[in-house]
Amino acid sequence: MKNILIVDDDEKICWAFEQFLTDEGYNPIIANNAEEGLRQIENNRPDLVMLDIRLPGISGLDALQEIKKIDPQIQIVIMTAYDNVEMTITAMRLQAFDFLPKPIDLDQVKTILNRVSRLKTVRKELTLDWKGQADQTQKYQLIGKSSQMQEVYKMIGIMASNNDTVLIEGENGTGKELVARAIHHNSLRQDDRFVAVNCGAIPDELLESELFGYVPGAFTGASVQGKPGKFELADGGTIFLDEVSNMSVALQVKLQRTLQEGEIERLGGTETIKINTRIIAATNQNLSESAQRGGFREDLYYRLNQVLIKLPLLRDRVDDIPPLVEHFLNQINRELNQTVQGVSHETMKILQNYGWPGNVRELENTVKSAVVLSRSDVILPEHLPTRIQDPVLTDNALQMDLKSILPTIVKRAIELEKDSLYDELINILDAELIPTVIKTCNQNQTQAAKLLGVSRTTLIQKMKKLKYKGS
Template sequence: MKTLPREWLEEIINLLNERIVVVNRKGIILYMDKAYCDFIDTTQDEVIGLPIQEVVENSRMHIVARTGKEEIQELQPINNSVMVANRFPIVIDGNIEGAVGTVMFSDPEKLRMYRNHIQQLVNDIRYYRSAAEKNMKSKYTFHDLLGESPVFKKLKDFAKVISGNDSSILITGESGTGKELFANAIHNSSFRDQNPFVPVNCAAIPEELLESELFGYEDGAFTGAKKGGKKGLFEIANNGTIFLDEIGDMSLSMQSKLLRALQEREILPVGGQKIISIDVRIIAATHRDLENMVREGTFRQDLFYRINVINIDIPPLRMRKEDIPLLSEMLIRKLERKFYRQNVAISPEVLKRFYQHTWPGNVRELENVLERAINVLENKTIELHDLPLYLKEPKLEDTYTVKQKTKNNHNQFIVTSIPIQPLKDTMATVERQAIKEMLAFTDGNKLKAAKLLGIAKTSLYDKCKMYDIK
């Protein structure tokens, strides 16, 4: 390979952001670039041949040249500045012949620029950390839980009372009843309210990822793991509250790992060796019948008792229909802001239909119905024709009859009346009857009934809940 001219090498060194010094095995300076000399207020002619410790304060170049041990990113005070120094032994044919050292920040002004840059990065990190912590705060209080029905007011008062303790809470109720709102409000009224509130939807996270999401993982724990590892949600929620929504969807193996974390108050990240102590309050929620799942062996009994210290069962909307006007008013005001509307009202006919409906989707369904209505609204009052088709149609309460002519056993024509109802209601009636008959056939064994019906057992649980089949 052609040797570069000395002038080229010196110019390349001068262009580098680092300053260079070279010593022999005795620590005598063989070379120091001009910028380094300028920084310590000397010249190349003056320093060549001198011991490094006589020229550069706090130098360790002579030590590296003697021991052969490199020193990386060491802080070195020079001329009232702090330099970042790297020192490497020069080894030729297996023998230590000397050492080369580099330092950053060729002058105090560059050091100040670097320090300012670092400070700006620290400020940015603090800002984003603060923003992230705000996102970990609970969003709702008991003031946001609207309802004047006796059953709801009693439940709300009970939730306020138990907010002040630190016991685990299990919130049950159908989908759409507001379980997460209650969890938020309880955290906001607890002594942990200044610390994180971390919601986790156990059903939304794939089973193979749930452990690493909850407990974190170390660098290289598995293929695709983030470099440097990742904190788990339990560690993020430390000193605060973790909300385990849809805990009934958690696998048995994951239930065992969760139980250990709750009992021992410690977690072990995936691929890690160091146990991390945690202090979190557990609020769990599910729309499933956990007691029945315990009997069937699909949910651990010990975990059930661990999370079910206090139970809050939120009533479905059909059990507190007197709250529909208040909830509708609140939801309309919310939707007005979203769709830039003002003074939207509900007609008496629509309210009457709302009272007749059974609301299987609860408050979430009510919000969807109102959002759909506002999207198609032509004036400022929601009328029956603005509602979804299934709400426009007559319900079971409004069924009507038609005349049907048939022959009896004596070959005589008779006229009978048969009820007419929407197809989906007819299908629901048939489905409910089929489930009841199958459960009677299996002596109440839902697992066996689900297999015979050709549906998943979780689907059967949901349908039994929806049709109020005990």
């Protein structure tokens, strides 16, 4: 970084900057008003502009927007009095890199200069072709070239060409709804509605009338016209039953009948209504296990599970992380009219090493919040939440060890006809973990409980169970 433009009508400030920046080895360019500043930008393309807000002629805020139009990569630091909160907020919203309160503190200037030159260095590493060129025509675009995702695409293609019921299984944020929409929008039903119902979020009594509708006077509070249910609304289209495992048994029976007969009855009504609605259900639990344990009706499970699409965990397809990040950045650039260039190598490495319990949704939220925090067009590690920057189990060593020993343990458990493998494993972990934590925390149980993220009562119960008194 070499050229730095100072725009200020206060000559003393300009002079002080000129001395300081020259001493530090930069090439300062001075302008006493915004018009002159904009001319200098066209001629000299500075990397950084220190811009006063209160200027004669074109105001600092207007100049800020003009500069961003000329070259969004030029970083702009606005200079203003501390008490000018509103102006500061507006400037930051308009993509200023930072603000520098007056009177100017040169140490603060140094810090800003360091940050901007670091940005310039990492920018060379960036690969994102941000110009908003990602395919905008495809609304429900799925990203990822991993073999697991290829399998998913294949299934979407197959299922889009028929009317079978589909069950999508995947942990939180793996893309269940997106896949359901992709099936619908690639199918012959695409011109009719896709109606999503979150069975986990609606109380049971309401869910029944949501799904099946009601006739006038069906219950107190029912509207006089009655109301069609979502099955009817989605007639000709697709209904997406999200978190289907949360349905009550009574509703499960009713759903089973609907699937079998292809017809519904509104609540309180006697007339049966034929429906032509495709059903896609989703669950973040292992529904076959719930069915075996009796938590979910087996006959309904088999009906829903005509075809199963299982979505992979994000941590099992880390090669998909860079294109996903790029996809989300492009999206943000389009939506917020930003010009984020990309993430540094180091940041990407951290993103690929993290475990992503919240899968793609967590990645999406992380990228979005990092863009907001970065105040610039490059994302660095410090813009990530600390849980991602410094995960405890960094290289997934524990996970790899478990992967290698668990199959043997599970096989053995089957031979011995065990029915409490889960508890036994937790006990083994506790027996090692609890004493280690207590010792490391110097017997401080409050600290140990906090570290483990359990209440002190839980910790004491666990110690009792282990017959461990500390020492």
